[in-house]
Each structure stands twice: as structure tokens, then as C-alpha cells.
Amino acid sequence: MTTRHDWTTTPISTDILRGALDLEQTERGVLPHRLPARARRQITDGQLAMAESQPSGVRLAFRTRATAVELDVVATKRVYVGAPPRPDGVYELLVDDRLAGRAGVHAGDTLTIDMSAGTAQTRPGPIETLRFTGLPDDEKDIEIWLPHDETTLLVALRTDAPVRTPRPSGRPVWLHHGSSISHGSNATTPTGTWPALAAASGGAELINLGFGGGALLDPFTARAMRDTPADLLSVKIGINIVNADLMRLRAFGPAVHGFLDTLRDGHPTAPLLVISPICCPIHENTPGPLAPDFTAMSEGRVGFTATGDPAEVAAGKLT
Template identity: 75%
Template sequence: MHTEDTHHPWINTAITAELLRGALDVEHTERGVLPHRLPAWARAQNTDGQLAMAESQPSGVRLAFRTRATAVELDTLPTKRSYVGAPPRPEGVYDLLVDGRPAGATTVSNGNVLTIDMTEGTAELKAGEPGTARFTGLPDGMKDVEIWLPHNETTELLALRTDAPVEPARDPGRRVWLHHGSSISHGSDAASPTTIWPALAASLGGVELINLGLAGSALLDPFTARTLRDTPADLISVKLGINVVNADLMRLRAFGPAVHGFLDTIREGHPDTPLLVVSPILCPVHEDTPGPSAPDFSEFAEGRIRFKAMGDPAERAGGKLTLNVIRDELARIVKQRSADDPHLHYLDGRDLYGSADTAELPLPDDLHPDATTHHRIGERFAAKAFATGGPFADGTA
């Protein structure tokens, strides 16, 4: 924790929703505030621990303020994950932007630890102490400061200290892009919160990101659709399919109507907003083999975990879903609906990461892209969606 530094006349600023971007709810805790990416009413309808963990991890959430401060300290209580039998995971990263440009990064080593035993299917939480993310040597003068929170660590915010007064950031005047997807959109295996592919694409597209990428949890849940419906946005994208296969959640008979219902609900709140449906990126193990996905522990001791498809390709005849089946169905649904909805668009996920990419940049665990691939996907999404002629190009809204 912070000890008094006589060189800085520290100013404490209460952390409020006004200082946060990318969070849809702010829970007040005994010590501070906890950003959430699903509202309380939606969380109340969920009983799945995976989704509860994912929505509390602040992917895309950042503190945003204006200040002349040259030193900033943020006390936090992170919840880190540890996997039995595996090497330690990298520390969650806090990225600093000054006037929109990268200006530093740090970590907080303290915190709670959630120990997960994947072979037993158990998890145990051990309470820990808070720590401090510290940034010094910032340029003098009034500036816009953003601190992007770790995309993969639940982060309770306890205190914000600066050596000059803080005021809320000005409205940037940029369009708001609301995105929903799976762990890849959440940022799995990206290097830092500003280098997850949606954050990179948002930066390239000049838009403000609200990221509802929810690891393991892009499952067409009605409460997620209603959250998208009720969240103000200028642009919306939904990346659907891989988690439905991972979880072996539904058959083709249920999938099509569920997608229609999901899109219907979004359209209730955003009837004319550009809405982009994105199908899964290439994932060789599930292209033609149904789920569920299961961890392969054969290289676990070396720190590598892989995923394998447990279904049988022959089960497609009975309606089991594969990525190729899902892409065909999503393309069909969007084509059907776009006859009456000119603002609805489709993007094949293989245009973001396809067969040539798997040869050059294979998915390390057969499911998730690495940090380099996040850059590639982000750049390609920006080129497909935000460039002239794309569904999110300026002037199309």
C-alpha cells in the first residue's frame, strides 16, 4: 500500500462512475468500487460462475480524467487466477495512455488468488492484500489520462491519488462502438488491455469501445441481448458461435431461432444502428467436429494447455453444431433479415483469421490467438469495418 511521500502533496479523488469508461455498472464494496460489464439485474439472472468471473474482469474498462499531475497512484485489490499444476500466470497489466498515446504500463502483484483445479472442477479463493499501480514522470501541463485496467483480472478500485487536481475527461465526441463476443473478444492471451483486438480496432477506427467480450459466455443469453439493447451506442457488433460449440449448448434447431431472438432484442433498442454479425475465426479443431471442448492436460506440467473437440463429426446429421454449420446459418440469417434491415451486416470471421494465418500463427492452445494474432485481427477488423465502404465507416450511421 501507499506510504506518504513528502515530495508529493497527494490529492485523493473519489472513484465514481463519472471517471470510468467501458463499465456498465459500478458496485460499491466495503473498500471501494468494483466495475462490472453486466448490470446488476442481468447478473441476478445468471447462475454460471464462468460468466460471473468474466463480466467482473474489466476488459475495455478504463479510468479517464484530465489533470496536470505528473504522478498518479491507483490502489486496487485484484483477483488473480492460479491453476493447479501449471506455472504462474502473467500479472495483469495496467496500461497508461496520455492524450491517447501509450505512456507506460505496470502491474499490481498483491491481491486475492483464485486457485482453480481443472482436473477436479473446483476453485478456492484466498483473500489477499491490496497493491498500488504507480505512474510517475508524466508530462507537465493539462492532459487527458486513461488507465486501462487488466482485461483478465477482476479489479476492485480503492483509491486514486495524484499530485494535481483531477477532473472528469471531456466527452471525446467519438462514436461509441458496443461489441459482444467470446474469450477472444474478451482478450484471452493478449499482452495487455490496450492490445486486445477490440481495443486495437477501436483505436484504429477512432471510436470509443464498450467491450462485452465475455470469456466462455457468448451464449445468446437473453439478458445479454437486453443489455446490448439498453446500452447507448452508435455501432454494434456481435461475434457469435464458438462458445455455443465449446459448451455443446444447443442444436441447430435451437440456434437459428436464438440468433433471431438475440438480434430482435438488440433491434428493439437500436432499430437503425449499424449492426455487424461476425462469425467465428478459423479454429481447426471445431471446423467440422462438434463440441464440447475439453482441456488436454498432456503438456500441462510444461505450462501448456491445449483444447480438443470431444464430439463426433457424424453427429452433425443430428443437428450438432460445428463452426462451418454456424457460419452457414449466420450468413443465411443475416441475408434473410437484411432484406428488411439495411443496417444489418455480416462478416465471416475467417476474413480476420483464416487458413493462411493458422499456418503462420497457429492458435497456441488450439482455441485462443496469441498477442501477435490479436494485433492482426484488430487491424483486419478495422480495415473491414471502419474503412470507407465498411459497415462502420463514418457517415453510414
């Protein structure tokens, strides 16, 4: 049986982290970010700041003979006033690319968001420990995928055998940017987001810059993508710009070209896929802005409504 004296503690660093563009040192641990510090300094939008800190596609990766792994974390639990409780975030452990375990934590920091008042309050919470046991007693590659929709502070990684940095996978790096669907808004597990599924199917190393509510053609996001090594790139553009009622047709076209030009500055020959929005019934004929549907929330459902005037589409409002 494993005892406390058998544990090896491994510092959590970029050497064993994939899918993140930055790792912030804090008093309690390290926080993976999907935008670099220079980009975060330009964020004035609380929604984007929250979304980029949620580690969709981010995973710890290492080689070891360990049969037991412990990970100490502080998860941020979101509570929306008037909405049903959210499920706990899911951590998935893969052995040699195959799912070997799932776990979650029930406590952590609490972020209470009141969409009607436009306020948010954070209450600090405890460190929780995830445990994965019964792993094969041989040399293997392990990945621990962090919750795609729950900000996670990494405190300590312990194993019952030494950890080594992973071997180069030899896989092409796929860098993707999109909205909440890319982030994984309807996924229940981190390896179940569509970018994670596509990367696994296509044999690619994923860097997922899908930001719920935050695919807004921000120049700092384009520069982050420009400066990130990648073999292929994709961007899904449009729906959040309509949701936010951010710009009209005249500004939208040049903004798209400017974003793509910035990507090409750093990736002049890499394949680049541009994806338009999929169906969004509330916005097919009605422009933004988007607003919470408080009737739905009073019934225990999360819903939204489009509040724009269809008559303004002729003047350049986007749908």
C-alpha cells in the same frame, strides 16, 4: 518532490470510468462490471461471472495537470492447478491517447481453479499500489486501462493535482459482444486486444462485452446491449456455443434471431455487424463439448480438446 501532503484523492465513480456497465460498491473498494446488476442476478455460470468482472476495455478517464498518479487496487490472481503460472495483469496509462506507462501488481486475492475437479477457491490478499510518475506538467487527458484478464477492485485514486471529469470525446460509441478472442485471451496488454486496437484506429469509444467462454446468446446480455446507448454494434457469435455443446441447429437459428431482435429493439437504426467464428481447428469437424487437455497441462501447456462425436453433426450438432 511529491510528498504525502500533496496528494489529492478522487472518489472512483462512473464519472471517471469508461467501458463498464456497472460499478459495485464493496467493503474494500469498487468493482467494475461489464454486465449490469440485473443481468448478473441471472448468471448461474461461474465462468461467465468471472469473465464479466474482468475489465476488458474498462479504463479510468480524467483531466488533470498531475505529474504523478497512484492507484490502489486488489487484483484477483488466477491459479490453474497443473498449469504454468499466469503473468500479472497489465495497467496502461495513456496521456492524450498516447501510451505513457505500464505497471502491474504481484499480489492480491488468489483464485485457485482445479479444472479436473471442477472446483474454485478464493483466498483474500492485500491492497497493492500502482505508481506512474514523470508525467507532463500541463493540462491533459489521462486514461488508465485496467487489465483485460484480471478482476480488479479499485480502492483509491490519488494525484498530485486536482482531477476533473473528462471532456466529451465526440467519438461514436462502439458496443461489441464476443468470446474469448474479443475478451483478449491472446493479448498481453489491455490496449492490445483487437477491439481496443480497432477502436483506437477507427476513433471510437469502446464498450467491450467480450466474455471468455461466455458468448452464449444469453437474453440478459442482449437486454444489456439493448439498454446501453451506442452508435454502432457488433456481435461475434458461434464458437462458445460449439465449445459448450449448448444447442443444436434447430435452436441455434431462432436464438440468433431473438438476440439480434432484442438489440434492434433498443437500436433500431444503428449499424449492426454480425461476425461468424474464425477458424478453430479442433471444432472444424468435431462438435463439442470442449474439455481441458490434461496431457498438455502435465507438460506445462494450457490446451483443450473437442470431445463430441462427428457422427452427430448430421442430427444437428454444431461444428
